[in-house]
Amino acid sequence: MASGHSTALPPQDALPLELDLARLIVSALSLEVEPASIAPEAPLFGEGLGLDSIDALELALAISKTFGVQLRSDDERNHQIFASLRSLAAHIEKHRTR
Amino acid sequence: MPPDAGNVGIRLTERPASDVICHRQAGPVTVGALLAHAAAVAAVLPGEGPAVNACADRYLALVGFVAALMRGHATLLGAGRRGTPAFWDMAAARHAGAYALTDTVLPATSLPAIRLDEIAEPGAVAAPVPPPAIPPEQIVAIAYTSGSTGTPTAHAKTWGAVVTCAEAAAERFGFRAGDGPASAIVATVPPQHMYGFETTMMLPLRASVGVHAGESFFPSDVLGALAAVPPRRVLVTTPLHLRALLADGRRPPDLSAVISATAPLAREMAQTVERGWDAPMLEIYGATEAGSLASRRTVQEESWLPYRGVQVRPDVAAVPGLGEVPLADRVETDATGRFLLLGRQADVVKLGGKRASLADLTQTLAAVDGVVDGIFVAPDDIETNPAARLVAYVVAPGRSAEEILGALRRRIDPVFLPRRVAMLDALPRDALGKVPRQALAMAEGRQPGKHDPA
Structure with a gap:
């Protein structure tokens, strides 16, 4: 599934936390993709993985339970945080309590 | 007033x-x-x-x-x-x-x-x-x-x-x-x-x-x-x-x-x-x-x-x-x-506060290039699980589930996109042309490569 034409790094370059997060996304949202196949820099919402606002709620819940990180809409960097697996993982790394 | x-x-x-x-x-x-x-x-x-x-x-x-x-x-x-x-x-x-x-x-x-x-x-x-x-x-x-x-x-x-x-x-x-x-x-x-x-x-x-x-x-x-x-x-x-x-x-x-x-x-x-x-x-x-x-x-x-x-x-x-x-x-x-x-009404689904007709969605699916037959199905827990999503069963020789999903993404509201696209060789239609749910599940189970735990 790795695409040669995208600017995203190949999946095998995912960091350990990114892979943990990819597994969490796949299980929380019952996605039918291999966690390792989610390109770290591909968009999570809209194009790319194609998530939407229903998924955002589920995902926020799973992230709060697993990492102790509370996501908020009024975070000014919200768009950036949810942009990709990589940016979301970076946000979690910075704020995780477990 | x-x-x-x-x-x-x-x-x-x-x-x-x-x-x-x-x-x-x-x-x-x-x-x-x-x-x-x-x-x-x-x-x-x-x-x-x-x-x-x-x-x-x-x-x-x-x-x-x-x-x-x-x-x-x-x-x-x-x-x-x-x-x-x-x-x-x-x-x-x-x-x-x-x-x-x-x-x-x-x-x-x-x-x-x-x-x-x-x-x-x-x-x-x-x-x-x-x-x-x-x-x-x-x-x-x-x-x-x-x-x-x-x-x-x-x-x-x-x-x-x-x-x-x-x-x-x-x-x-x-x-x-x-x-x-x-x-x-x-x-x-x-x-x-x-x-x-x-x-x-x-x-x-x-x-x-x-x-x-x-x-x-x-x-x-x-x-x-x-x-x-x-x-x-x-x-x-x-x-x-x-x-x-x-x-x-x-x-x-x-x-x-x-x-x-x-x-x-x-x-x-x-x-x-x-x-x-x-x-x-x-x-x-x-x-x-x-x-x-x-x-x-x-x-x-x-x-x-x-x-x-x-x-x-x-x-x-x-x-x-x-x-x-x-x-x-x-x-x-x-x-x-x-x-x-x-x-x-049997045909209507409501997800994320929006409503759609399964028949309309199925019609949209049928219009996708390469799709021979297909159907949108609501899961059994659609009325009780607020996060439930639809499934599409698709017959489209030579096309992948990702391609079908990509084509649908441009045509239908994201909440109605099938969370699962099951590619089948044929839809199990009965004598009346209807597609019984049980037959669909069985047909999917028979497909090679499905449900393999990777």
Whole structure:
């Protein structure tokens, strides 16, 4: 599934936390993709993985339970945080309590 | 509404200028301040309208709605949270004078956009602006249902209809000026959705309600917003958000009521809310076409009590100002006028507050290049699981599930995209051409390579 034409790094370059997060996304949202196949820099919402606002709620819940990180809409960097697996993982790394 | 209102008009609001209508981060905003701000915005709006109000900030959304009303412009609803370029382009194509009202940078669109957050707010010394009188027959909102075939359908709302509905809701939930102290609403539904429009735009104008201005979506947002407003706090939400809040586990500040709509709430969830949060859990039944129609207290009653003036009969509701509106749900009425919901018309699904027909979705699937046969199916738990998603079974030799999904993504609303696309060699159609659910599951099990645990 790795695409040669995208600017995203190949999946095998995912960091350990990114892979943990990819597994969490796949299980929380019952996605039918291999966690390792989610390109770290591909968009999570809209194009790319194609998530939407229903998924955002589920995902926020799973992230709060697993990492102790509370996501908020009024975070000014919200768009950036949810942009990709990589940016979301970076946000979690910075704020995780477990 | 007064009997001779036809020529007189119904004032935008009957609330005193000193009443609090909105709770912003910077502090409460009075009706008078809102009117002065809206008048300043109205002065710079383009000539014609309608307005596509894409503001996420509920205060600015309300300012934009009132400003548009001051200019006689209708507001288009149905854009979804913050709107989408596809909706704006549709608005531009259908309404020559359409413009967008926003509080952030919009992606490229053919609509002229006005940034409400960049228009200076008049200070406290601004001259008082009287609330305009609006003819009850004037169309003030046009609600678009997404339509799974990609063709949105317009439902015009007159001022008389939306005022009557807001006042019926205020009466039902105790939001009238004489019902006690003012209420503060925190809502998780966007003002661009019919339910959000009614509860966070019309109720503050017509009842003793102040609305929290910020975005409330994630549990932390909702809890923060509730802590920021004074009692009597009312949470206006959906089963989906309630499920997330309950799973989050933190107890909200004291609530005087929780109101849910968009899909029936499971009784267990209602019980958990009432016990855990010590507040009545109320539900509204409504639809974009008809607006809010009825309510119930879920733990006490299964049947719905129509709003004042509303009559619900099998397949149809008679609504003041709108006439007869077809219902997407099957209902059973009793002698007192209350009714039971018997489930959706078999073909209709509702996800994320939006409705679609499985037949329409299936037709859209059939039109995808390379698709020989296919069907959209709702999972068994669609009525009970707020996060349930659709499945598509597709016969398309040489095409992959990703390709089919990619093609559908350009044609249907994201919430209706199949969470699973099962590629089959053939659909197990019976002698009548129908596709039995059990046969589908069996056919999928027979496909090579399916359900292999990688």
